[in-house]
Amino acid sequence: MKLWQEANSLTVGVVRVNASVIDWIRELVGEQAAASGTLAEAVMVDSEMRGELALLAGKTLLNRGSLEQAAELLAEAGKHLVDPARKAELAGQLLALAKAWTKRQDVTDRSTREEKALRGAAEASSVQALPALAQYFQRHKRLPEAIEQWREAIRLGPQEANHYLNLGRVYEQSGQPQEALAVYLDLMEVAPTARNYLVVAQRLDGLASALPEARPDQTVKIALLGSGTLDHLQSYLKVECYRAGLRPRMYQCGFDQYMQDILNPQSELYAFAPDGVICAVHASRLFPRIHHYPFDMPVEERRADMEEGLGTVQTLLDTLTQRSSALVLLHNMVAPQHPALGIQDWRDELGQTEMFAQINARLAEMVRTRYKNVYLVDEDRVQARAGKARATDPRLWLTARMGWSDAVLPGLAREYLRYLKPYKALSRKCIVVDLDRTLWGGVVGEDGMGGIQLGPDAPGNAFVAFQRELERLWRRGVLLAISTKNNEEDVLPVFEQHPNMVLKLSHFAARRINWDSKAANICDIARELNIGLDSLVFLDDNPVERAEVRAKVPQVLTVELPTDPAYYRDALLELDVFDTLALTEEDRRRNQLYAEQKARRDFEAAQETSFGSLEAYLAELQIAIEIDLANDQTLPRIAQLTNKTNQFNLTTRRYTEAQIGEMQAGGAQVYGARVTDRFGDNGLVGVAIVMPQTETSGTWDIDTLLLSCRVMGRGVETALLAFLADQARQSGIDRLRGWYLPTAKNSPVKDCYQRHGFSMVERRLDGAELWELVLSERAVAAPSWLVVRTPPALVA
Amino acid sequence: MQARTELVDQTREVMASIFGMDESDLPDDVSQKTCSRWDSLHHMTLLLALEDQFGTSFSMDEMPEMTSLPKIVSVLEQHGVA
Numbered sequence: 001m002k003l004w005q006e007a008n009s010l011t012v013g014v015v016r017v018n019a020s021v022i023d024w025i026r027e028l029v030g031e032q033a034a035a036s037g038t039l040a041e042a043v044m045v046d047s048e049m050r051g052e053l054a055l056l057a058g059k060t061l062l063n064r065g066s067l068e069q070a071a072e073l074l075a076e077a078g079k080h081l082v083d084p085a086r087k088a089e090l091a092g093q094l095l096a097l098a099k100a101w102t103k104r105q106d107v108t109d110r111s112t113r114e115e116k117a118l119r120g121a122a123e124a125s126s127v128q129a130l131p132a133l134a135q136y137f138q139r140h141k142r143l144p145e146a147i148e149q150w151r152e153a154i155r156l157g158p159q160e161a162n163h164y165l166n167l168g169r170v171y172e173q174s175g176q177p178q179e180a181l182a183v184y185l186d187l188m189e190v191a192p193t194a195r196n197y198l199v200v201a202q203r204l205d206g207l208a209s210a211l212p213e214a215r216p217d218q219t220v221k222i223a224l225l226g227s228g229t230l231d232h233l234q235s236y237l238k239v240e241c242y243r244a245g246l247r248p249r250m251y252q253c254g255f256d257q258y259m260q261d262i263l264n265p266q267s268e269l270y271a272f273a274p275d276g277v278i279c280a281v282h283a284s285r286l287f288p289r290i291h292h293y294p295f296d297m298p299v300e301e302r303r304a305d306m307e308e309g310l311g312t313v314q315t316l317l318d319t320l321t322q323r324s325s326a327l328v329l330l331h332n333m334v335a336p337q338h339p340a341l342g343i344q345d346w347r348d349e350l351g352q353t354e355m356f357a358q359i360n361a362r363l364a365e366m367v368r369t370r371y372k373n374v375y376l377v378d379e380d381r382v383q384a385r386a387g388k389a390r391a392t393d394p395r396l397w398l399t400a401r402m403g404w405s406d407a408v409l410p411g412l413a414r415e416y417l418r419y420l421k422p423y424k425a426l427s428r429k430c431i432v433v434d435l436d437r438t439l440w441g442g443v444v445g446e447d448g449m450g451g452i453q454l455g456p457d458a459p460g461n462a463f464v465a466f467q468r469e470l471e472r473l474w475r476r477g478v479l480l481a482i483s484t485k486n487n488e489e490d491v492l493p494v495f496e497q498h499p500n501m502v503l504k505l506s507h508f509a510a511r512r513i514n515w516d517s518k519a520a521n522i523c524d525i526a527r528e529l530n531i532g533l534d535s536l537v538f539l540d541d542n543p544v545e546r547a548e549v550r551a552k553v554p555q556v557l558t559v560e561l562p563t564d565p566a567y568y569r570d571a572l573l574e575l576d577v578f579d580t581l582a583l584t585e586e587d588r589r590r591n592q593l594y595a596e597q598k599a600r601r602d603f604e605a606a607q608e609t610s611f612g613s614l615e616a617y618l619a620e621l622q623i624a625i626e627i628d629l630a631n632d633q634t635l636p637r638i639a640q641l642t643n644k645t646n647q648f649n650l651t652t653r654r655y656t657e658a659q660i661g662e663m664q665a666g667g668a669q670v671y672g673a674r675v676t677d678r679f680g681d682n683g684l685v686g687v688a689i690v691m692p693q694t695e696t697s698g699t700w701d702i703d704t705l706l707l708s709c710r711v712m713g714r715g716v717e718t719a720l721l722a723f724l725a726d727q728a729r730q731s732g733i734d735r736l737r738g739w740y741l742p743t744a745k746n747s748p749v750k751d752c753y754q755r756h757g758f759s760m761v762e763r764r765l766d767g768a769e770l771w772e773l774v775l776s777e778r779a780v781a782a783p784s785w786l787v788v789r790t791p792p793a794l795v796a
Numbered sequence: 797m798q799a800r801t802e803l804v805d806q807t808r809e810v811m812a813s814i815f816g817m818d819e820s821d822l823p824d825d826v827s828q829k830t831c832s833r834w835d836s837l838h839h840m841t842l843l844l845a846l847e848d849q850f851g852t853s854f855s856m857d858e859m860p861e862m863t864s865l866p867k868i869v870s871v872l873e874q875h876g877v878a
Contacts, residue, residue, distance in 0.1 A: 165813060194848035198841050199813040206816055231837050232844075395856050400840045406848065 051080025087124045094121035143174040177210035194406035201235035214247040223251040225258035226280035228403040236413040283333040325658040328374040372657040428577040430479035434540035445490045466568040467502035477587030482511035483521045509594040519552035530709040582636040586683040596680040619785040622678040630670040646745040648707040702738030715783035722782040742767040799878045827864030
């Protein structure tokens with residue numbers, strides 16, 4: 001109390017010398033002060049006023065260096081102040097007090113006092129003071145508390161990049177690298193700025209060795225070759241790989257050393273054994289004269305220069321694809337923004353713009369017709385999307401030979417991921433959509449079919465455009481499904497009768513029209529379609545539904561749909577998660593396949609009671625399986641299946657077409673199995689690859705045995721194994737051996753070999769099992785209910 | 797003075813992140829000569845990160861001159877960053 005009185009007199013002392021402060025206090029104190037005549041008495045009855053004065057006094061004492069007294073008064077102020085602006089001021093004073101304590105070497109418990117001040121500041125204004133408090137804990141190695149405070153700081157200021165970087169650092173320090181990674185990836189979602197890409201890339205380098213070893217299907221080795229400085233491209237690509245769930249290892253050629261790396265068989269490039277090779281060579285290196293002043297050259301010379309540059313590319317690709325089976329991503333050429341002859345360019349025969357168009361067309365043709373594993377990266381389009389005027393920065397080119405600015409690097413890195421994702425089986429297969437305010441405007445249950453927005457005029461045309469885009473993806477083989485909180489009788493007539501509906505019920509492979517939780521419905525849909533949750537994309541206008549799905553089934557990609565339906569279509573187009581490396585016959589027919597599948601399920605349900613046994617039911621399905629060696633027509637599909645099949649896959653080995661070709665050349669037999677039944681053609685759905693064992697003669701190793709999930713449970717694998725046994729016997733082979741390599745998804749085939757009479761000969765610590773069948777001792781017979789056909793050439 | 801200290805701290809923070817070092821290992825007068833991680837690539841990366849953070853753009857003449865923490869801060873100040 002004594003101190004308090006002292007403070008009051010002190011405050012009065014201060015206000016005396018400052019007339020404007022006196023006015024301010026008068027205004028606050030008002031009538032009461034006037035009536036009582038003394039400031040101090042008024043203060044005693046008004047809590048907020050008491051706080052004000054304590055703050056003012058505390059501030060004065062702090063400036064004078066009386067820290068202990070200032071601390072007491074500021075604490076007093078904290079008890080009374082309510083006004084947010086005043087509390088923010090108090091927090092500022094307490095932060096200053098905390099800082100002042102750190103400098104008081106003479107006080108032994110200064111750090112306790114500092115903490116107290118910081119806690120008080122955080123109480124007065126969390127946004128302002130939490131970072132300082134978190135840093136205090138970080139400095140004193142009180143990591144759990146630092147984590148707690150940084151998390152709270154992020155909750156309050158989700159846009160503050162430094163909070164994430166600090167939290168990530170604390171997780172790293174406390175030996176939680178996976179949590180650190182998650183925080184850095186959160187930051188990239190919130191603020192994908194140039195600084196954050198570069199800083200996070202740096203952090204990821206430090207983190208890589210601390211993270212637990214990744215599964216093989218999550219790792220990727222990428223080599224970057226090119227003619228400029230590639231370091232920043234590598235940083236952006238690294239970040240994008242982690243965002244896509246991949247753990248990259250990177251190799252980068254020396255400055256402008258792409259040619260040496262490819263041509264020298266002993267180069268570091270080949271020693272690195274990349275899964276993917278990116279070739280980003282600038283047009284000025286491959287087509288120097290055409291790039292600079294083609295107008296000096298007669299047309300024949302221009303043609304000759306084009307051929308020369310294209311010839312160089314072909315030589316490089318020939319060599320690269322012979323020595324490596326990696327996926328190659330070749331940049332096309334970016335036409336100069338300012339044609340050499342200005343507006344005359346198009347009048348000039350084979351002018352510069354025309355030449356670049358021809359070069360790019362020829363590159364595309366070369367890649368398409370000559371190589372199985374080379375893909376063209378359309379850098380010209382990627383730059384155009386970013387804005388060519390901003391995509392390059394002359395300062396960076398002139399000072400550091402950096403060919404891209406931060407305006408285009410994220411787009412370029414993401415473009416590579418469009419190839420790497422399907423290569424690593426990370427593409428999405430199915431879109432689950434909501435209906436009201438998503439497929440059409442309005443709520444059909446309330447507005448009626450006539451009242452919803454869907455038609456040729458705005459805003460209904462935004463929904464038509466969105467539906468068209470969904471339909472286009474459907475034509476490419478992406479599955480569609482409905483999840484809506486609605487009544488069937490309100491919703492179904494829209495599909496059947498509304499004249500402007502692009503999507504009909506037949507477009508949807510599954511639908512859940514009910515009032516259950518969307519997360520539950522989505523899991524149900526995944527089960528019905530027999531695909532993983534990580535194959536799904538969820539589109540819903542309602543942020544509450546999105547939050548529920550995101551929280552309960554994080555494997556599903558829940559898209560932040562824009563609030564304005566005009567941008568729905570763009571949001572869908574920007575996703576880039578549905579790409580496949582080859583558009584196979586099976587992709588184009590997938591929708592029909594699923595319609596047939598639905599008929600099968602209905603058949604199954606109808607027959608469940610009338611069939612005495614499963615076998616009788618399967619016999620009724622009239623399954624026929626056709627097995628043949630891989631050929632040019634079937635190879636793309638076979639490679640695709642090795643890359644996307646997860647459940648029925650004994651070894652989950654991923655191969656490119658080129659790698660399978662290499663295995664064939666090395667003596668492997670690659671078989672594809674096509675399955676038909678009474679409802680239609682399932683397409684090529686099974687793959688078996690056998691290798692003659694080199695160490696033990698008379699043995700075949702089953703390198704790969706897989707089935708698409710849509711034909712699981714029908715004895716197709718038995719027919720395949722019986723076929724392999726037959727082939728082996730005819731070749732004088734007595735033993736079939738095969739590994740079961742467990743993954744997160746292939747437990748359905750854990751007992752596959754056991755069921756077929758194989759015996760286990762080896763079991764490793766990681767759960768891998770080697771199974772063997774001695775053909776002279778045990779036979780495998782194809783199930784009686786299905787017909788197996790093989791081409792005559794295969795029957796000896 | 798307050799603004800300058802803050803600018804130094806913010807710059808140091810970016811530096812530490814880009815160089816993969818602790819802020820405490822970057823004294824106020826740290827320069828390309830005294831810091832082994834400050835190579836030409838890290839130099840460019842640092843400048844681009846600073847441009848992004850402070851919403852400014854350094855000229856081709858300034859870039860090679862910004863070889864110490866005080867020099868960087870003085871260029872930032874000339875650019876009106878506070």
